[in-house]
Amino acid sequence: MAAEVRRVSPPHCLSASSRLSFRSSFKRFSDLLMQPTSSSSWRKRLAYYFKHGDVLWWTLLTLSVGVVLVLVLWIAWQLWVQSAAARHAFGWQFIWPWAKPVWNPALDKFQAWPAIYGSLITAAIALVLAVPLAVGIAIFLSELAPEWLRAPLNYMVEMLAAIPSVVYGLWGIYVFLPLVVVPLGKALAPLGEIPGLGVFFRGPVPASGFSRLGAALVLVIMILPTIAAVSRDVLQAIPRSQREAALALGATRWETVWKVLLPYGQSGILGAIILGFGRAIGETMAVTMVIGNSAGGGYSILRPGYTMASIIANEFAEAVSEMHTAALIEIGLVLFVLTFLLNALARWLVVNKTIKRA
Amino acid sequence: MTQQPVALNRTDKPAAVASATKMVIRGVSVYYKTFRAIKNVDLPVYENRITAFIGPSGCGKSTLLRTLNRMNDLIPGARVEGKVLLDGEDIYAAGQDVVDIRRRVGMVFQRPNPFPMSVYDNVAFGLRLLGIRQKSILDEVVERSLRAAALWEHVCDNLNQSGMALSGGQQQRLCIARAIAVEPEVILMDEPTSALDPIATLTIEDLLQTLKENFTIVIVTHNMQQAARISDYTAFLSMDDDRAGYLVEFGPTVELFTNPKEKLTEDYITGRFG
Amino acid sequence: MAPESIYAHVNLRRNYRRRKILNTVMLSLTGVTVALAVLPLVWITVYVLLKGGRYLNLALFIHLPAPMGTPGGGVLHAIEGSLVMVLLASLLAIPVALLAAFYLLARPNTAVAQAVRFSTDMLAGIPSIVVGLFGYAVIVVTQKHYSAFAGGVVLAIIMLPVVLRSAEEMLKLVPPEMREGALALGAPEWRAALRVVLPAAMEGIVTGVMLGIARAVGETAPLLFTALGNDHYEIGQIVRQGLHYHQSMGQILGQIFGQPADALPLTLWKYAQQPYQERVQLAWAVAFVLMLFALGLNIAARAWLAYRRRKLYG
Numbered sequence: 001m002a003a004e005v006r007r008v009s010p011p012h013c014l015s016a017s018s019r020l021s022f023r024s025s026f027k028r029f030s031d032l033l034m035q036p037t038s039s040s041s042w043r044k045r046l047a048y049y050f051k052h053g054d055v056l057w058w059t060l061l062t063l064s065v066g067v068v069l070v071l072v073l074w075i076a077w078q079l080w081v082q083s084a085a086a087r088h089a090f091g092w093q094f095i096w097p098w099a100k101p102v103w104n105p106a107l108d109k110f111q112a113w114p115a116i117y118g119s120l121i122t123a124a125i126a127l128v129l130a131v132p133l134a135v136g137i138a139i140f141l142s143e144l145a146p147e148w149l150r151a152p153l154n155y156m157v158e159m160l161a162a163i164p165s166v167v168y169g170l171w172g173i174y175v176f177l178p179l180v181v182v183p184l185g186k187a188l189a190p191l192g193e194i195p196g197l198g199v200f201f202r203g204p205v206p207a208s209g210f211s212r213l214g215a216a217l218v219l220v221i222m223i224l225p226t227i228a229a230v231s232r233d234v235l236q237a238i239p240r241s242q243r244e245a246a247l248a249l250g251a252t253r254w255e256t257v258w259k260v261l262l263p264y265g266q267s268g269i270l271g272a273i274i275l276g277f278g279r280a281i282g283e284t285m286a287v288t289m290v291i292g293n294s295a296g297g298g299y300s301i302l303r304p305g306y307t308m309a310s311i312i313a314n315e316f317a318e319a320v321s322e323m324h325t326a327a328l329i330e331i332g333l334v335l336f337v338l339t340f341l342l343n344a345l346a347r348w349l350v351v352n353k354t355i356k357r358a
Numbered sequence: 359m360t361q362q363p364v365a366l367n368r369t370d371k372p373a374a375v376a377s378a379t380k381m382v383i384r385g386v387s388v389y390y391k392t393f394r395a396i397k398n399v400d401l402p403v404y405e406n407r408i409t410a411f412i413g414p415s416g417c418g419k420s421t422l423l424r425t426l427n428r429m430n431d432l433i434p435g436a437r438v439e440g441k442v443l444l445d446g447e448d449i450y451a452a453g454q455d456v457v458d459i460r461r462r463v464g465m466v467f468q469r470p471n472p473f474p475m476s477v478y479d480n481v482a483f484g485l486r487l488l489g490i491r492q493k494s495i496l497d498e499v500v501e502r503s504l505r506a507a508a509l510w511e512h513v514c515d516n517l518n519q520s521g522m523a524l525s526g527g528q529q530q531r532l533c534i535a536r537a538i539a540v541e542p543e544v545i546l547m548d549e550p551t552s553a554l555d556p557i558a559t560l561t562i563e564d565l566l567q568t569l570k571e572n573f574t575i576v577i578v579t580h581n582m583q584q585a586a587r588i589s590d591y592t593a594f595l596s597m598d599d600d601r602a603g604y605l606v607e608f609g610p611t612v613e614l615f616t617n618p619k620e621k622l623t624e625d626y627i628t629g630r631f632g
Numbered sequence: 633m634a635p636e637s638i639y640a641h642v643n644l645r646r647n648y649r650r651r652k653i654l655n656t657v658m659l660s661l662t663g664v665t666v667a668l669a670v671l672p673l674v675w676i677t678v679y680v681l682l683k684g685g686r687y688l689n690l691a692l693f694i695h696l697p698a699p700m701g702t703p704g705g706g707v708l709h710a711i712e713g714s715l716v717m718v719l720l721a722s723l724l725a726i727p728v729a730l731l732a733a734f735y736l737l738a739r740p741n742t743a744v745a746q747a748v749r750f751s752t753d754m755l756a757g758i759p760s761i762v763v764g765l766f767g768y769a770v771i772v773v774t775q776k777h778y779s780a781f782a783g784g785v786v787l788a789i790i791m792l793p794v795v796l797r798s799a800e801e802m803l804k805l806v807p808p809e810m811r812e813g814a815l816a817l818g819a820p821e822w823r824a825a826l827r828v829v830l831p832a833a834m835e836g837i838v839t840g841v842m843l844g845i846a847r848a849v850g851e852t853a854p855l856l857f858t859a860l861g862n863d864h865y866e867i868g869q870i871v872r873q874g875l876h877y878h879q880s881m882g883q884i885l886g887q888i889f890g891q892p893a894d895a896l897p898l899t900l901w902k903y904a905q906q907p908y909q910e911r912v913q914l915a916w917a918v919a920f921v922l923m924l925f926a927l928g929l930n931i932a933a934r935a936w937l938a939y940r941r942r943k944l945y946g
C-alpha cells in the first residue's frame with residue numbers, strides 16, 4: 001500500500017519526491033484529498049499513475065520484496081510444522097548430548113546427538129586447520145602480494161569456492177581419502193591409547209578412508225576461500241594510516257600485521273571465522289560422500305559418522321515412516337536455527353563492527 | 359586576492375642560530391612509476407631546529423617529507439634518486455635497515471591515527487617493539503612522553519581509556535607522545551594541525567617549541583602563518599611546468615619571509631600566487 | 633639532569649635480530665599458506681580434468697545411461713534435467729531478484745530495505761539441504777510426487793540471494809542523475825528503471841546472473857528429494873509421445889516439469905558410489921563437464937567485470 005500512495009505526488013516534483021520519505025509524501029497525499037477544489041485534479045493525477053504503469057510497477061517491486069522477506073520465515077515455519085511429530089515425540093531429548101543415542105527407523109526411535117556431534121566435531125577440526133591458513137592467505141593477499149600476483153591469487157581463491165561440492169566429494173572418495181586420510185588416520189591411531197583423550201582417536205580408520213577426519217579435511221579446503229576472502233576484505237578496509245603509524249614507529253611488516261592490523265580487524269575476522277563455521281556445518285554433498293554415513297562411531301574422529309546435513313541427504317529420500325521424515329526435518333530445523341544464528345552473528349561482526357568503522 | 363605580507367608574530371625572533379646539520383637532502387628526485395613528483399632537491403635539516411616545508415598544494419611537500427624516513431617505500435612504483443644523509447650516512451644506501459631508520463626518524467601524520475587501544479598501550483607500543491617489558495620502565499617512559507606531549511594532565515587519571523575516545527587535538531598529541539616515546543632523533547610532521555580546530559592547533563604549536571629542545575623537527579604545513587610562527591628554517595617548494603615539485607628557496611624563516619631572494623617566493627608569501 | 637634514555641635498557645642489535653628473524657619467518661609462512669591453498673585447487677582441477685577428460689565422448693551428451701553394469705551410455709537425461717531446472721530457476725529468481733534490487737535502489741535506507749538485505753544474507757547462508765527440505769514440504773508433499781518443477785523452485789531459492797546481491801551492487805553503480813534525469817522529463821518510475829537504469833547496469837547484472845547460474849548448476853543437495861532423479865528423463869521422448877497422443881502444449885510442458893528429473897551433479901553423486909566401473913567413469917566425465925562449466929562461468933564473469941571496471945575507472 002505504501003508504494004502506491006507514495007507515487008501519488010504531483011508530476012512537477014517527481015524527481016524531488018523520489019527522495020522524500022513515506023511519511024511526508026503521505027501527508028502530501030492527504031493534503032490533496034483535503035482540498036475540495038482540486039478534487040477533480042487529484043483524480044486526474046491518480047489516473048495518470050494508473051495509466052502510466054507506476055502503480056503496477058510498485059506493486060511488483062513490493063511483491064518481490066515481500067517474497068524475499070517471507071521466504072526465510074516461510075522456510076522456518078515449514079521446518080517447524082513438518083517436524084511436529086518428532087518434536088512432540090522426543091522433546092528436548094532429541095538434541096540432548098547425554099541422552100541415549102538411538103537411530104532406529106524400524107522402531108521409530110530417533111535421537112540426533114550423534115549427527116549434531118558429527119557436524120560440530122568436523123566443523124571444529126576444519127576450523128582449527130583452516131583459520132590459520134585462511135588468515136595467512138588474507139594477510140598475504142592484502143598486505144604482501146605484489147600487484148601482478150594479486151589478481152591471479154584472488155581468482156584462485158574464488159575458484160576454490162566455485163568448484164561444485166559433488167566434485168570435491170568425488171575427488172575425496174577416489175583420491176584424497178586413500179592418499180591422505182588413510183595414512184594420516186593410521187598415524188593418528190596410536191593416540192587412541194591415551195586415556196581420556198583417546199576416545200577421539202579410537203581407530204581403526206576404515207580401509208576406504210571414510211571417516212569424520214576425512215570429512216573435516218575436505219571441509220578445510222571448502223571453507224578456506226570463505227574465511228580468506230572475508231578476512232582479506234576486512235584487512236583491506238583498515239585505513240592505511242594505521243599501517244603507516246606502526247611502520248613509522250619502526251615496526252616490521254609482520255609486527256604491523258600482528259600487533260595493529262589483526263587487533264584492529266579482530267571482530268571482522270571473527271565474523272569471517274563464524275561464517276566459515278556456518279558453511280562447514282551446512283556443507284552437505286562432499287561430506288556425505290566421504291564421512292561414511294554411520295549412526296555409530298562413538299566420539300572418534302577416525303571412524304565413520306554422520307553430520308546433520310549428511311544424515312538428511314542420505315536418508316530422507318528413503319525415509320518411509322512419518323516419524324523418520326519428521327525426525328530428519330527436525331534435524332533440518334536444528335541446522336537452520338544454528339546456521340541462522342551463526343550467520344546473523346557473523347554479519348553483525350563483519351558489517352557493523354569492521355566495515356562501517358573503517 | 360592580495361594579502362598583506364605575513365606578519366611575524368614575534369618580530370624580535372632572532373635569526374636562527376647556527377647549529378649542527380642533522381640531515382642532508384642531496385639531489386633527491388622522487389618518481390611514481392614514470393611520473394616525477396620531486397626533482398633535484400638539495401636541503402639541510404639542522405639539529406634542534408624546526409624546518410618547515412611550504413608551498414602550493416600538490417608541489418610534493420609531503421612526498422619530500424616521506425623520503426626522510428623512507429615511508430615512500432610503501433607505495434608501489436615509488437622510487438627515490440639521490441641521497442638523504444642522516445648523521446652523514448645515506449639512508450637509501452644498500453644495507454641500511456629501514457626499521458632502524460624509522461625508529462630514529464619518527465613521524466606524525468596529517469590526521470591523528472591512534473591505534474584502537476588504550477592511551478597507555480598506544481604510547482608503550484614502540485617501547486614494547488624494542489623489547490622493553492618491565493612495567494616500571496614502561497610506566498616511567500609513558501608518563502614522560504605524555505608530559506612532553508602536554509597530554510599527561512588530561513589522561514593521567516585514566517590511562518586505560520581508549521586512544522580513540524580522545525578529542526582530535528588530544529589524539530594528535532597522543533600520536534606525538536607515541537612518536538617521542540621511542541626517542542627518535544628527528545620527528546617528521548605532515549600537516550599535523552590541518553585536521554584540528556584553532557585552539558588545538560595553538561596547543562600543538564606551543565608544544566613544538568618545547569619539543570625542539572630535544573628533537574629535530576621537520577614540518578610540512580599548508581599554512582604560511584604557521585610556518586612563520588613556529589619554524590626556524592623554511593623551505594619553499596613549488597611546482598614546475600611538468601608538475602614536478604622543486605625547491606625554490608631555503609633559508610632562515612625570518613629572512614625568507616621578510617626578504618625573499620626569489621620573485622616566486624615573494625609572490626607566494628604575499629598571496630599573489632598559490 | 634636529563635632523564636635516563638630508554639636505550640640504556642635495550643640491546644638494539646639483539647632486538648633487531650630477533651624481530652627480523654620473526655618477520656622473515658612469519659611473512660614466509662603466509663606465503664606458504666597461499667601455496668597450501670593453491671595446491672589442492674591445482675590438484676583437484678588437474679586430476680578431474682585429466683581423469684574426466686579420458687572418459688569424455690560424444691555419447692555422454694546424446695545418450696541416456698546404459699543399464700547398470702553395461703558399458704557406454706551417456707547422461708543426456710541429466711543434461712536436459714539440469715537445463716530445464718536451471719531455466720525454471722532463472723525464470724523465477726532473476727525477475728524477483730531484479731525487482732527487489734530496484735526496490736533497494738529506490739528506497740535504500742528504509743527499514744524495509746535493511747530487512748531485505750538481512751533476509752538476503754540469511755537466505756544465502758541457509759544450507760542448501762534445508763532449502764531442499766522446504767521444497768519437499770511445500771511442493772512435493774502437496775503435489776504428492778517429485779518433479780522437475782520442485783527442483784527448479786529450490787534452485788531458484790538458491791539463486792535468488794546471489795543474483796539479488798550482485799544486482800543491487802551493480803544498480804548502485806549507475807549514477808543517480810541518470811534516473812533522476814529521466815524522472816524529471818516526466819517518465820514514469822518503471823520506465824526510468826527499465827529503460828535507463830537497467831541498460832546502464834546490464835553488464836554487471838549479467839555477470840551476477842552468470843554467477844547465480846554457476847551456483848545453481850553445481851547444487852545437488854536441494855535436488856535430492858525434490859527432483860529426486862530419473863534415468864529416463866528425455867524431453868524429446870516426452871514431446872514425441874505427447875504429439876503422438878495429441879496432447880496440448882500445456883500438457884506436454886506439464887509432463888516436462890511434472891516428472892521427476894535428473895541433474896548433472898545429482899547423477900554424479902549417484903554414479904560415484906555405485907560398484908560398476910562404467911558408472912564411476914561416467915561420474916568422472918560428469919565431474920569434468922561440471923567443473924569446466926562452473927569454473928568457466930566464474931572466470932568469464934569475473935574477467936569481464938574486471939575488464940569493464942578497468943575500462944570505466946582507467
